[in-house]
Amino acid sequence: xxxxxxxxxxxxxxxxxxxxxxxxxxxxxxxxxxxxxxxxxxxxxxxxxxxxxxxxxxxxxxxxxxxx
Numbered sequence: 001x002x003x004x005x006x007x008x009x010x011x012x013x014x015x016x017x018x019x020x021x022x023x024x025x026x027x028x029x030x031x032x033x034x035x036x037x038x039x040x041x042x043x044x045x046x047x048x049x050x051x052x053x054x055x056x057x058x059x060x061x062x063x064x065x066x067x068x
Contacts, residue, residue: 023067030056 033052040046 019067023063026063 033056038049040049
């Protein structure tokens with residue numbers, strides 16, 4: 001029984017590490033978009049940036065529910 005519990009514990013840790021690595025990779029992927037100085041040149045480009053921001057915010061909220 002102790003071996004089974006240890007195995008389950010190890011699998012849980014592996015899954016947690018994998019989730020953390022996936023989350024970090026996602027954050028690194030999004031960083032350039034967040035670090036830009038592009039504020040848009042006209043109304044259409046500002047609206048496009050706002051849509052990207054809204055999408056990222058929804059993704060962050062979903063991620064918070066997953067890991068929080």
